[in-house]
Amino acid sequence: xSDAQKSIRKKERSTRLAIWMxxxxxxxxxxxxxxxxxxxxxxxxxxxxKDFMRDEFVDNDQGFDPDELDRYQRGEKVIASQ
Amino acid sequence: xxxxxxxxxxxxxxxxxxxxxTREGVTTKRLICAACDIACSVVGEVQKGRVTKVRxxxxxxxxxxxxMKGIVAPKGLAHPxxxxxxxxxxxxxxxxxxxxxxxEEAMSDIGSRLKKVIAEHGPEAWAVATSQWxxxxxxxxxxxxxxxxxxPNWISGVALCAGNTAAVNRFTYGWFPFGDFSNTNCxxxxxxxxxxxxxxxxxxxxxxxxxxxAKLIVMDPRRSSSAERADIWLPLKAGSxxxxxxxxxxxxxxxxxxxxEFVDNWTLGFEELKERVNEYPLDRVAELTxxxxxxxxxxxxxxxxxxxxxxxxTPITDMQRNSTSGIRLQTILRSICGYVDVPGGELLQGFNxxxxxxxxxxxxxxxxxxxxxxxxxxxxxxxxxYRGQLAFREPTKRVYGQEYAxxxxxxxxxxxxETFRAMAGEGEYPVKAFFFLGNNPLMxxxxxxLIHKAMMNQDLIVSHExxxxxxxxxxxxxxxxxxxLERPWIHDMFGxxxxxxxxxxxxxxxxxxxxxxxFWKQVAGALDMPEVVPWDTIEDFYDYRVAATGKSFADLISxxxxxxxxxxFKTYEKTGFATPSGKVELKSSLLEELGFDPLxxxxxxxxxxxxxxxxxxxxxxxxxxxxTGHRHIPEMRAxxxxxxxxxxxxxxxxxxxxxxxxxxxxxxxxSIKALLAIKDAMPDDLVRVPHGWWKPEMEQGxxxxxxxxxxxxxQLCRDDPDYLDLEQGIPHLKGIPCRVVPFRSDASxxxxxxxxxxxxxE
Numbered sequence: 001x002s003d004a005q006k007s008i009r010k011k012e013r014s015t016r017l018a019i020w021m022x023x024x025x026x027x028x029x030x031x032x033x034x035x036x037x038x039x040x041x042x043x044x045x046x047x048x049x050k051d052f053m054r055d056e057f058v059d060n061d062q063g064f065d066p067d068e069l070d071r072y073q074r075g076e077k078v079i080a081s082q
Numbered sequence: 083x084x085x086x087x088x089x090x091x092x093x094x095x096x097x098x099x100x101x102x103x104t105r106e107g108v109t110t111k112r113l114i115c116a117a118c119d120i121a122c123s124v125v126g127e128v129q130k131g132r133v134t135k136v137r138x139x140x141x142x143x144x145x146x147x148x149x150m151k152g153i154v155a156p157k158g159l160a161h162p163x164x165x166x167x168x169x170x171x172x173x174x175x176x177x178x179x180x181x182x183x184x185x186e187e188a189m190s191d192i193g194s195r196l197k198k199v200i201a202e203h204g205p206e207a208w209a210v211a212t213s214q215w216x217x218x219x220x221x222x223x224x225x226x227x228x229x230x231x232x233x234p235n236w237i238s239g240v241a242l243c244a245g246n247t248a249a250v251n252r253f254t255y256g257w258f259p260f261g262d263f264s265n266t267n268c269x270x271x272x273x274x275x276x277x278x279x280x281x282x283x284x285x286x287x288x289x290x291x292x293x294x295x296a297k298l299i300v301m302d303p304r305r306s307s308s309a310e311r312a313d314i315w316l317p318l319k320a321g322s323x324x325x326x327x328x329x330x331x332x333x334x335x336x337x338x339x340x341x342x343e344f345v346d347n348w349t350l351g352f353e354e355l356k357e358r359v360n361e362y363p364l365d366r367v368a369e370l371t372x373x374x375x376x377x378x379x380x381x382x383x384x385x386x387x388x389x390x391x392x393x394x395x396t397p398i399t400d401m402q403r404n405s406t407s408g409i410r411l412q413t414i415l416r417s418i419c420g421y422v423d424v425p426g427g428e429l430l431q432g433f434n435x436x437x438x439x440x441x442x443x444x445x446x447x448x449x450x451x452x453x454x455x456x457x458x459x460x461x462x463x464x465x466x467x468y469r470g471q472l473a474f475r476e477p478t479k480r481v482y483g484q485e486y487a488x489x490x491x492x493x494x495x496x497x498x499x500e501t502f503r504a505m506a507g508e509g510e511y512p513v514k515a516f517f518f519l520g521n522n523p524l525m526x527x528x529x530x531x532l533i534h535k536a537m538m539n540q541d542l543i544v545s546h547e548x549x550x551x552x553x554x555x556x557x558x559x560x561x562x563x564x565x566x567l568e569r570p571w572i573h574d575m576f577g578x579x580x581x582x583x584x585x586x587x588x589x590x591x592x593x594x595x596x597x598x599x600x601f602w603k604q605v606a607g608a609l610d611m612p613e614v615v616p617w618d619t620i621e622d623f624y625d626y627r628v629a630a631t632g633k634s635f636a637d638l639i640s641x642x643x644x645x646x647x648x649x650x651f652k653t654y655e656k657t658g659f660a661t662p663s664g665k666v667e668l669k670s671s672l673l674e675e676l677g678f679d680p681l682x683x684x685x686x687x688x689x690x691x692x693x694x695x696x697x698x699x700x701x702x703x704x705x706x707x708x709x710t711g712h713r714h715i716p717e718m719r720a721x722x723x724x725x726x727x728x729x730x731x732x733x734x735x736x737x738x739x740x741x742x743x744x745x746x747x748x749x750x751x752x753s754i755k756a757l758l759a760i761k762d763a764m765p766d767d768l769v770r771v772p773h774g775w776w777k778p779e780m781e782q783g784x785x786x787x788x789x790x791x792x793x794x795x796x797q798l799c800r801d802d803p804d805y806l807d808l809e810q811g812i813p814h815l816k817g818i819p820c821r822v823v824p825f826r827s828d829a830s831x832x833x834x835x836x837x838x839x840x841x842x843x844e
Contacts, residue, residue: 011265011425012651018264019649022143026642041142046290053278053285053307057150057717063127063135064156070132073592075162 102140112139112643114573114585116566117151117158118708119215120281121573123643124152126588132156133567133588141643146286149279150705150721151712158715159565163778164548166593169560175538176556178783185594185604188559193608195542195558199515205232206456208515209501213239214440214491217520217546217563218571221623222440222488223602223615224519229449230606230614234457234468235496235504235513239526239709241466242701242812243397245492247409248578249466250810252474253670254413256481256660258489259428260579261392263287266426268297268384268391272323272412273398273816275306279705284394297388299381301326303699304770305763314381318371320699320768321817324404325684327411329367329375330382331359334419339386341420348654349417351669351681358681370684386419390426401701402816406465406809407682410670414682417666423652430654431580432482434647438627439577441488456511458504459497463811464676466495470809473662473672481653481660490576497811498527499801505536514539517605519546519598520563522710524553525774525790528799528813531752546601549714552790555782561601564591569599570639572624580647584639599623678809687817688804694749694819696733698769700795701815710774725756725793728770729822734760737822744825747771749818752797755825769822771795 001009024030025037048054104110111126115136123144127135133156138148151158168188173179199207210228214220225236238245248258263269269288276284292298292311300312301323309315318326334340335356345352364375371378385391393416399408421427433439446468454468464470471493475485488494503509505516516523516537524533537543537556545557554560571585591597596604603615617623624635631638631645638645658664662671674680703709706718713719727747729737739745741760746753747769756772764770775793780786791797798818805814 008424008651012649015262015265015425015651016649019646023642023644023646025143026141026644028141037142041145044142044145044290046146046286046293050293051146051278051289052311055150055278057153058148058278061137062153063137066130066132066134069134069156069160072157073160073162073164 111586111588112584112639113566113588114571114583115152115155116215116218116571117149117155117712118280119213120283121583122147122149122152122283123583124148126567128588131589139643143644147283149282150718151279151708154715154717155565155567157717158712159548159567160592161549161714163550163714164592165550165560165562166595167562168594171558175543175558176784178555180560185561185596188561189604189608192542192544192559192605193610196515196609199541200231203512203514206235206453206511207513208233208517209235209237209496209505209513210517210519211237211521211523212519213521214576217598218566218573219569219597219599219620220519220602221572221599221627222443223599225444225446225488225494227602227606227609227611227614229445230611231609232449232453234449234454234494235501236494237496237498237501238491239521240490240492241495241498241810242401242527242815244395244400245490245495246400246405246466246810246812247395247492248489249471249493250406250409251413252471252489252493252660253465253667253672254410254417254661255422255430255666256474256477257430257432257487258578259416259422259430261394262390262426262429263291263392263394266291266296266390266392268299268388270299270301270385270391270393271308271312272301272393272396273303274394274396275302275308277307277705280703297384299384303765303768314377314384316371316373316377316381317765318373319817320697321402321404321687321814322371323399323402324408324411324682325362325367325370326373326378327408327415328359328362328682328684329364329371329378330385330415331355331411331418332362332364332367333379333382334386334415335359337383339383340418344420345418348659349666349668350663351667352418354681355414355668358683362684370686385415389419390421390424391419392421392426392428397701398816401812401814403685403805403807403814404683405807405812407684410682414668417668422666423654425651429651431647432653433484433487433577434574434580434582434645435483436628436630436645436647437572437574437582438630439574440491441486441577442484444486444488446486446488446494457496458509458513459500459811461510463497463500463806463809465809466492467497468494470672470676473675474660477660477662477664481657487577490578499529499532499806499811499813502527502529502533502536506532506539515542516540517544517546518553519601522551522553522774524556524787525710525776525794525796528796528801528815529751530790530794530796530799532801533796546598548595549778550782550788551710552776552787552794555787556784562593562595563601564595564597568592568595569597569620570624570635572627572635582645584635584643584645586639673809676809685808691819694821696737696767696769696820696822697817698747698749698771698798698820699816699818700771700773700799702770702773704772707774710776713776714778725754725772725775726759727756727772727822728759728761728764730762730764730766731760733764733767733769734758739822739824744827746823746825747798747820748823749798749800749820751800754793754795754797756793758822769820771798
């Protein structure tokens with residue numbers, strides 16, 4: 001087996017492991033699930049400061065008031081996000 | 083396009099993880115956003131029976147996949163102008179006058195009138211336009227009903243965005259691969275520009291890949307934000323992508339940078355390809371693309387030697403005169419460099435065997451071959467029609483276990499332009515009934531004047547919509563559509579990937595809004611074929627789809643929001659590829675059988691018209707909007723209040739216009755008005771035209787169509803033969819001749835402009 005083939009095989013194995021962990025992480029119920037989730041959080045973390053297209057609309061993590069949404073839907077008042 | 087699942091297994095160490103705290107009175111639902119077509123997994127927070135907040139997912143594999151359109155959805159979908167009840171036209175078509183009716187009244191009349199059209203003109207006289215991206219719960223039921231009725235005339239925006247790419251990819255290796263962003267070493271963006279608020283998961287995936295050292299190559303006439311952070315930026319001429327790829331192949335073949343073992347064992351037609359590539363020496367490619375030959379060569383070397391590399395799907399090559407060749411050249415680059423179906427390369431995932439896929443639900447086998455051959459566009463532009471795709475039945479069965487694979491819903495479509503000609507009475511047979519769902523067809527395809535004429539010539543138009551779009555204003559019936567907050571969803575990545583995701587229902591739909599599932603169920607009932615959609619509820623339907631998992635839909639969705647197929651690679655080593663030869667067909671046997679050049683080629687621009695000295699491109703997305711939507715939402719309009727074209731300073735000066743001016747963009751087909759923004763990132767003589775502009779606050783009905791006649795770029799998009807891809811019949815939107823002049827506001831000029839709209843130049 002050539003070095004290139006060995007490298008591909010290694011990537012195949014690690015990808016299979018990654019998908020298995022992603023499935024466990026998504027379930028997030030057992031101790032093992034949560035461990036997988038923690039490891040994936042670490043593995044996929046990218047420093048927010050390196051997000052060169054940051055936007056306060058996302059960063060502010062805002063929502064709306066349910067009563068104001070009701071009034072807005074009835075055409076009674078224009079609302080802004082809270 | 084669906085979101086990739088980002089994950090890098092190489093960096094799993096020492097995690098720190100914190101769950102978000104729960105808040106009193108707030109319940110959370112796991113949702114898939116349908117504000118655009120990328121389908122991000124997000125979370126909806128619910129208070130008092132309403133979704134009050136949409137935020138990014140708690141699941142780390144989906145984190146940060148959120149944009150402004152998703153965040154503002156609770157307000158956008160609560161807009162007071164949302165259509166909440168069925169409406170029936172009461173004035174002349176296009177008068178903008180409607181009255182409220184019940185679903186029962188509407189469906190009874192729709193059924194009667196559709197049956198009359200079918201009786202008089204045949205089932206092929208019924209056409210449907212939808213995308214299935216934002217209607218979501220269609221799941222192929224529309225095609226299923228149409229196939230039972232006998233109509234092949236289904237059209238979609240995916241004809242020029244991803245669906246056609248899927249169909250053309252099959253000619254080379256039988257499936258449509260998805261790039262493995264998580265493990266790749268090099269990403270090539272061909273004009274595509276994923277950003278924080280557009281194609282957000284791709285933006286995040288590219289950012290992650292670059293952070294771990296992957297190379298980024300960008301081809302784009304503009305200095306886009308992606309170009310600015312690229313390792314190599316090739317500022318090619320708009321529409322010259324295919325020529326550029328010939329240059330890459332020339333370098334890769336001449337310098338023997340390709341995967342010889344793969345080429346020898348798994349491809350057909352390499353020698354013929356080599357001869358064709360030799361017609362494109364670098365100096366010729368440099369002339370065609372406007373790029374430095376050494377930069378072209380360097381980019382080709384990086385792609386071929388730092389792999390596995392990916393060329394992710396791009397809408398840019400979907401919308402060109404050389405679309406089929408451009409897409410085929412991408413497939414050829416992937417193949418000869420040995421990047422097909424390997425980790426970090428281009429994955430051929432196949433269907434998820436545990437979920438009934440949408441291609442199966444569509445039941446294409448019940449539509450007779452005779453009706454299939456009537457599909458509009460089949461004769462002249464068959465690539466993605468039944469005629470072009472039927473030969474894949476046997477190989478697809480051999481490799482993927484079933485005959486029909488309607489990947490990205492794009493593999494058995496009618497050609498939009500041919501369909502509109504038939505609707506306008508200019509086609510091979512009449513089309514007299516037209517349904518559109520979550521689609522604004524008047525503004526979503528080329529040649530808006532033709533589409534308007536086509537719609538005005540219909541006996542029955544039915545729209546399933548959330549808002550009174552310009553297209554809906556021409557309908558006989560507008561039936562109120564639900565949204566992604568208001569019903570569950572299974573997302574099977576349109577067959578593109580094998581990962582399945584689930585979305586919960588977070589709130590009740592307002593008024594009498596119903597899902598696309600319910601729409602088609604009622605249409606089947608109105609056509610006296612209720613057995614075609616036999617499930618009582620969408621949950622019953624989903625239980626049927628997931629039965630092979632051994633769980634109900636409710637159990638699955640309570641367990642997880644994502645369901646993976648066990649990954650496999652190089653499966654072709656066991657099954658061969660899903661092509662007639664079982665090999666990668668660099669020279670396509672099927673294109674040859676259809677009467678086309680079996681090898682890629684490059685059609686140069688028609689002769690220059692000095693009256694239209696500039697080139698425009700359209701089809702670009704603006705962050706606050708998806709296609710023609712979202713312009714009713716104050717927060718989104720505040721970000722982009724008016725349609726803007728972009729020119730650089732030099733081009734603007736030559737045209738006699740300045741920053742902030744209202745200008746007219748015009749060509750042989752029509753004209754639009756827009757504000758001018760000067761951007762130094764634009765090259766000389768190129769005009770960026772925004773896609774899908776109308777203003778919901780403007781007058782409804784035929785006079786203005788809420789501003790569509792003023793602003794819609796579809797009025798500039800030509801579909802005459804010089805501007806169509808030969809094999810697919812899709813329009814060239816990346817380099818249309820035009821001119822920019824100062825906008826003159828006097829009434830006589832406006833009247834002239836309106837007259838042009840009604841009488842297209844051919």
